Amino acid sequence: MNDEFSFIRSLIAHRFVESERIEVDVGDDAAVVIPHSDRSLVMTCDTMVETVHFLRKTMSPADIGWKLLASNLSDLAAMGAVPTYALISVAVPPSWQAEEVEEIYHGIYDLAREWKVSLMGGDTVRIPEYLTLTLTLLGEVGRGEALLRSSAKPGDVVFVTGTVGDAAAGLHLLLHHPDQRFNYPALVQAHCRPNPQLHIGKWLVSTRFRPACDDISDGLAQEAWEIAEASQVCIVLDREKIPISEQLLQYAKAVGQDPFEWVWFGGEDYQLIGTVRKEYWAKLKETVKEKGFLLSMIGRVESGTPQVEVESEGIRMVLPKRGYNHFADR
Ligand SMILES: Nc1ncnc2c1ncn2[C@@H]1O[C@H](COP(=O)(O)OP(=O)(O)O)[C@@H](O)[C@H]1O
Ligand SMILES: Cc1ncc(C[n+]2csc(CCOP(=O)(O)OP(=O)(O)O)c2C)c(N)n1
Ligand SMILES: [Mg+2]
Numbered sequence: 001m002n003d004e005f006s007f008i009r010s011l012i013a014h015r016f017v018e019s020e021r022i023e024v025d026v027g028d029d030a031a032v033v034i035p036h037s038d039r040s041l042v043m044t045c046d047t048m049v050e051t052v053h054f055l056r057k058t059m060s061p062a063d064i065g066w067k068l069l070a071s072n073l074s075d076l077a078a079m080g081a082v083p084t085y086a087l088i089s090v091a092v093p094p095s096w097q098a099e100e101v102e103e104i105y106h107g108i109y110d111l112a113r114e115w116k117v118s119l120m121g122g123d124t125v126r127i128p129e130y131l132t133l134t135l136t137l138l139g140e141v142g143r144g145e146a147l148l149r150s151s152a153k154p155g156d157v158v159f160v161t162g163t164v165g166d167a168a169a170g171l172h173l174l175l176h177h178p179d180q181r182f183n184y185p186a187l188v189q190a191h192c193r194p195n196p197q198l199h200i201g202k203w204l205v206s207t208r209f210r211p212a213c214d215d216i217s218d219g220l221a222q223e224a225w226e227i228a229e230a231s232q233v234c235i236v237l238d239r240e241k242i243p244i245s246e247q248l249l250q251y252a253k254a255v256g257q258d259p260f261e262w263v264w265f266g267g268e269d270y271q272l273i274g275t276v277r278k279e280y281w282a283k284l285k286e287t288v289k290e291k292g293f294l295l296s297m298i299g300r301v302e303s304g305t306p307q308v309e310v311e312s313e314g315i316r317m318v319l320p321k322r323g324y325n326h327f328a329d330r
């Protein structure tokens with residue numbers, strides 16, 4: 001890598017672009033697109049840092065690219081939005097080769113193609129030590145239709161998509177028992193190649209039931225707390241109803257770990273947690289089967305102190321407001 005400009009050209013050579021609304025493409029000082037006049041613009045941004053979000057031994061370059069876009073798509077899914085354009089900033093240290101960064105872009109493009117996200121530009125700089133990637137993602141949603149953390153109401157049903165805790169168990173496996181990776185493919189997949197739940201987010205908007213919604217990046221407990229606080233309600237989760245995968249239970253048993261540590265506090269599941277009026281739940285559940293989505297009822301919303309409680313065998317306890325926290329040790 002001895003020329004910044006030819007490096008950028010090689011990175012964007014294979015990008016996915018699909019839009020009739022592009023006025024000025026990559027290559028000028030900034031990109032220009034024509035907005036949809038009747039839709040709201042949705043914006044999000046998430047970063048991945050080597051040693052904090054990945055290590056060379058936990059994820060391949062293509063996995064890192066995929067997950068960078070997936071984590072951003074997941075935030076749009078949580079808003080019920082449809083993704084459109086992305087910008088990527090890469091800060092490359094001397095320990096990473098140009099070919100490896102190109103591999104990262106291949107991972108990004110694989111997922112970008114799936115969701116028709118056009119890469120409209122970015123930035124490329126050097127950094128002394130650790131590879132750092134930031135993706136800014138734009139999307140759209142109908143005016144006033146975005147799903148909010150603040151719309152949970154007493155009486156609502158709490159739901160979650162997919163299974164939870166797999167990504168954290170996958171990380172444990174990749175760090176401590178990498179030789180076991182082929183025995184637990186779902187855990188490795190959950191950590192390295194999460195699938196953002198955009199179909200479900202978009203469908204939730206289309207029902208017009210106005211559910212509350214949040215994506216699970218920092219852990220089920222943390223995200224449930226975010227909804228409880230934003231909506232000023234008490235969320236009661238039923239421990240026995242939390243969807244946990246067979247592989248997670250098997251792996252936890254094999255390595256003598258408490259599966260619920262990963263389920264509640266692990267994070268990076270990129271599933272959606274939300275709440276919806278009780279009378280709409282039955283209708284949601286019907287459509288879910290037809291569409292092949294996995295959506296589980298895991299609790300209820302009550303009035304009272306804004307907090308999250310767990311109920312198990314008739315006993316209720318406050319679930320600690322704990323999850324992944326970048327500054328927990330400061
Ligand atoms: N450094 C920052 N400057 C401005 N806004 C930020 C910054 N970091 C986070 N935010 C905003 O704070 C909110 C919560 O961020 P975060 O916890 O990262 O959300 P998520 O877990 O959904 O990615 C978002 O609206 C995000 O855009
Ligand atoms: C090497 C390594 N150590 C620890 C983790 C676990 N981890 C890192 S960041 C994170 C939470 C999600 O990232 P964050 O930047 O907080 O995303 P956001 O909530 O902003 O979407 C977790 C569980 C990891 N993925 N890799
Ligand atoms: Mg974030």
Ligand SMILES: [Mg+2]
Binds near residue numbers: 074075078214
């Ligand atoms: Mg989020």
Ligand SMILES: [Mg+2]
Binds near residue numbers: 046071072075217
């Ligand atoms: Mg996020």
